[in-house]
Amino acid sequence: MGMKVVVMGCGRVGARIASILDHNGHHVSVIDLDSRSFRRLSADFSGDTIIGTGIDEDVLRAAGIEGAAAFVAVTNGDNRNIMAAQVARLVFEVPEVVCRIYDPVREDTYRRLGLTTVCPTTTISAQILDHVIGASGAMAVARGGEG
Amino acid sequence: MYVIVVGGGKVGYYLTQSLLGEGYEVLLIERESAKVDSFVERLGGVVLAGDGAEAATLMAAGAARADVVIAVTGEDEDNLVILQMARQKFHVGRTIARVNNPKNERLFRLLGIDVTVSQTNYILNLIEQSIPEASFVHLLSLRHADLAIVEAKITETSAVAYKAIGEIEFPIDCVIVAIDRGPHLIVPTPTTEIAPGDDIIAVAHRDHEDELRRLLIAS
Numbered sequence: 001m002g003m004k005v006v007v008m009g010c011g012r013v014g015a016r017i018a019s020i021l022d023h024n025g026h027h028v029s030v031i032d033l034d035s036r037s038f039r040r041l042s043a044d045f046s047g048d049t050i051i052g053t054g055i056d057e058d059v060l061r062a063a064g065i066e067g068a069a070a071f072v073a074v075t076n077g078d079n080r081n082i083m084a085a086q087v088a089r090l091v092f093e094v095p096e097v098v099c100r101i102y103d104p105v106r107e108d109t110y111r112r113l114g115l116t117t118v119c120p121t122t123t124i125s126a127q128i129l130d131h132v133i134g135a136s137g138a139m140a141v142a143r144g145g146e147g
Numbered sequence: 148m149y150v151i152v153v154g155g156g157k158v159g160y161y162l163t164q165s166l167l168g169e170g171y172e173v174l175l176i177e178r179e180s181a182k183v184d185s186f187v188e189r190l191g192g193v194v195l196a197g198d199g200a201e202a203a204t205l206m207a208a209g210a211a212r213a214d215v216v217i218a219v220t221g222e223d224e225d226n227l228v229i230l231q232m233a234r235q236k237f238h239v240g241r242t243i244a245r246v247n248n249p250k251n252e253r254l255f256r257l258l259g260i261d262v263t264v265s266q267t268n269y270i271l272n273l274i275e276q277s278i279p280e281a282s283f284v285h286l287l288s289l290r291h292a293d294l295a296i297v298e299a300k301i302t303e304t305s306a307v308a309y310k311a312i313g314e315i316e317f318p319i320d321c322v323i324v325a326i327d328r329g330p331h332l333i334v335p336t337p338t339t340e341i342a343p344g345d346d347i348i349a350v351a352h353r354d355h356e357d358e359l360r361r362l363l364i365a366s
Contacts, residue, residue, distance in 0.1 A: 057250065113231075
């Protein structure tokens with residue numbers, strides 16, 4: 001039995017997540033402001049596509065957020081992801097909410113506030129630092145470097 | 148008092164100008180450097196270039212000693228994050244948001260923003276008030292307490308007309324504070340009788356505003 005998952009943002013990351021989940025038998029809705037973004041989805045994608053912004057409760061409802069097991073916010077806008085994630089968690093009480101935040105300071109702030117966050121800036125820096133300085137603590141260095 | 152305004156659109160610009168005129172210490176934060184240059188020419192050195200949602204910008208603005216931060220950009224998600232960052236990282240005591248989508252007013256308060264201002268709702272209220280037939284009008288929302296000040300016009304056929312206030316069963320958290328009767332403003336007591344033509348001013352909790360509306364305009 002597949003889960004219901006709502007993905008906001010159909011860029012490279014969003015389209016990939018949605019396509020993989022769909023391929024694995026989950027019920028996926030993808031939200032994006034630009035209908036052309038949906039071309040990034042795999043050819044056999046069988047989920048729903050919704051044009052709109054995920055910071056609008058009505059758009060989230062249309063995407064089936066009520067009863068969704070997970071919500072993933074991966075647009076290019078940190079603030080949009082943060083706001084949509086809070087709406088998903090507080091208004092719709094979605095059990096699993098994941099939010100991408102590029103700015104490490106904002107990521108740290110909202111992680112402390114209880115959001116599940118992913119910061120590409122920190123993780124990619126850590127991977128590269130790992131190659132450059134080979135330190136096992138590259139992740140800590142990457143986080144710490146932001147002060 | 149030190150006020151930080153974020154967002155240099157028309158609202159942000161005129162707000163900054165007005166606050167400066169009132170004698171407040173004000174700093175306007177704007178992202179676009181071209182706009183910043185023009186603002187500095189017109190307002191003086193009270194403008195900072197930067198993204199108000201970034202902690203480094205708020206730090207440079209001295210957010211830690213700000214009494215109020217006001218976010219008035221055209222994007223609700225930016226206004227929300229700017230003010231949450233101001234509160235979480237700099238412990239700003241008072242946050243005020245411009246809300247572009249009126250549906251977001253409730254959400255913003257749920258997310259800890261002290262005051263929300265929706266131009267759309269404000270204009271809607273003004274229109275309601277200027278329609279003479281409107282018999283129940285929302286005049287003002289009071290911050291913090293979810294209270295509203297409302298006005299109801301009583302007609303000959305109103306169910307509450309000719310009744311004493313003490314006889315009427317009001318919804319909970321609703322109270323009549325004044326009756327505007329022609330040239331007189333009456334402060335009501337339980338024996339005050341409501342008359343046709345009265346304008347009743349009441350304070351109501353948002354949750355019971357509709358109940359009060361039904362009671363006062365029912366015939």
